[in-house]
Amino acid sequence: MAIVLTPYWSPEEGIQKLKLEAQAKALAAPGLAPPAFSLKVQLDRTLLQLRSKSSPIEKYSFLAQLKETDVEAFYRLCLENMSEITPIIYTPTVGEACLQYSKIYRNPEGLFISLKDKGRIGSILRNWPLAKDARISVVTDGSRILGLGDLGANGMPIAVGKLSLYVAGAGIRPSSTLPITLDVGTNNSSNLSDPLYLGLRQRRPSQEEYDAFMDEFIAEMKRVYPKVLVQFEDFSSDNAFSYLTRFRNSLPLFNDDVQGTGAVVLAGLLSAARLVPIPRNEHRILLFGAGSASVGVAKQLMSFFTVAGMSEEEARHQIWLVDSKGLVYVGREGIAEYKMYFARKHYTGLPMKDLSEIVQYVKPTVLLGLSTIAGAFTPDVIRLMSQNTPRPIIFPLSNPVHLSECTFADALTHSNGTAIFASGSPFGREVIGGVRREAGQGNNMYIFPGLGLGALLCRAKRVTDSMVEASALGLAGSLSWDERALELVYPRIERLREISASIAVKVIREAQKVGVDNSTDLKRMSDARLLEFVKRKMWNP
C-alpha cells in the first residue's frame, strides 16, 4: 500500500488499474513488504502520520499526496474517519488550500481550460487521462470561492474537494470524476502580481466574450462526454444564475450554490421547525446576504410554506432579504434582477441597514447568514431573535469557518441555550447549562452527492427543480431516532453514504415521475429494491 511503483498521474488510460496491480504484486513479492506489514495497520499508521502534521494545510497536502499515490488508501481513510477528514479535504481547509494554491501546487488534479483555448476546447477535454469514464464533472470559474472572493485558477481545490466527497459520500468511482477549472482570468490583483500564480495573468473578460467561451465549453462537454453530469460551483452570482438558466436544458446540470444550498437549508429548516412550537405559517425567515446562495435558498424555502397549504404569494410574504445596502425592497434603486422577486413590495420606510434594527422590524423566527460577514450576528441580534420565538433558528452558513456570521458558542450563550443552530463549516460541540449540544452542518455536501448519484443512475436528461426538492425531502427524512433525540437538524456526516443512497432513490423516483429519466429497468423495482440497487452501484475502496 505504501509502495508505489508508478506515479498516479499518467496520460495512459487504465493507469490506475495497472498501478494497483503493480502494488499488489509488490506487496506479494518477498522482501518488498516488511514482515509484519498489514493493510489494516498501514491505515492506522497513515492516520497517525496525518495527525502528526501541525497545521490544517499540512494535513491537506499530506492527504492530497496520499490520494495521488494511493487512491484506495485515501478513500478508505476518508470512509473510516469522515468527521475528521471532511474538514481537511473540504471546508474550512479547502479554502486555505485555494488561497495558497500557487505555493502548494504539485501535480494537476483536474483540467484547466483557459480563455486561450477557445476554438479547441474539445481537444483539451479529450486530454483527461480517464476520458472514457468521466460521469461527473465539477466545474468552477474561481470567481467566488467560498466566501473568499475571486481566486481565479486557484479555485481548483474546490472542484477537487467536491468530487472527493462524491466518491466518499456517494460511491462515485474515482475514475468517473472530472474536476475542471475554467480560467477566464481573475480580478484578484494579488494573484495577478504573484509570480507563482498558476492562471492567466489577465482580468476577467467582457460578458459577451465569456458567454461565447461558455457556449463552446458546454457544447464540447456534450460532444466529448455525452454521459456526463455537470455541477457548476462557485461562479459569482450573476453568472451563477444566468449560466444555470442558459445551460440546464442542454445537459444534466445543476448549480450547487443555488440549488444544492437551497435543498440543504430546506431540509434543515423542516427538521428544525419540528422543534419549535409555532405553526408553519407563522415562521418569518430573514436571509442576511442576497447573493446566489441566499436567493437560491429563498426560492427553495417557498415550499416550506406552500407544502403547508399557503399560496405562492403568502409564502413570499414570509421571506425577507438583506444585502450589503440593507433591506431589499421594491422602491430601492439598483436591485439586481435575480433578487427582485423577493424585494418587499409594501415597504415604504427609510432604507434600513442595521441588522438589529431589521430584526426588530421583521421579527424573524429564522435567521440565515449567507453574507460572508464574520460576526454579523452580534449578541444583540441573537438576543433580539430570542424575543420573537421560544427557539430561534439561527443558521450562519457562510464559509469557511472564519467567515461564519456567529459561532455556535455565541448563538447558545446569547439565546440562553434556546437556539437551534447549523453552520456552513463545522463547529463541533458545546456544553451549555450542563447540557451537551452538537452544531449541525448546513452544507450542500449533504445534497450534491446523492443528487448527482440519483441523476446518473437513472440517466437523467436534465436535473429538474423537482428533483432538487426531492433531494431536500430525502435528506429531511433521513434523521435517525437518536439524531432526533439530540435535536440534530442534519444527520451525522459518518452516515453520508447511507443518506446519499436514500436521496438518490428519491431523485430517481422524481426523475421518473416527470419523465426526464432513461431507466425503464429501475421503474419496475420496488423502493426497497431500488435502494439495494443504488447501494450496490456504489464504489468501495
Ligand SMILES: NC(=O)C1=CN([C@@H]2O[C@H](COP(=O)(O)OP(=O)(O)OC[C@H]3O[C@@H](n4cnc5c(N)ncnc54)[C@H](O)[C@@H]3O)[C@@H](O)[C@H]2O)C=CC1
Ligand atoms: N453552507 C453552504 O452550503 C453554502 C454556503 N455558501 C456561503 O455563502 C456565502 C455567500 O455566497 P454567495 O451568495 O455565492 O456570495 P455572493 O457574494 O453572491 O453574496 C454575498 C451577499 O452578501 C451580501 N453582503 C455583503 N456584505 C454585506 C453586509 N455587510 N451586510 C449585508 N449583506 C452583505 C452581498 O450584498 C451579497 O448579496 C459564502 O460565504 C459561501 O461560502 C454558499 C453556498 C453554500
Ligand SMILES: CC(=O)C(=O)O
Ligand atoms: C459550500 C459551498 O458550496 C460554498 O460555500 O460555496
Ligand SMILES: [Mg+2]
Ligand atoms: Mg460552493
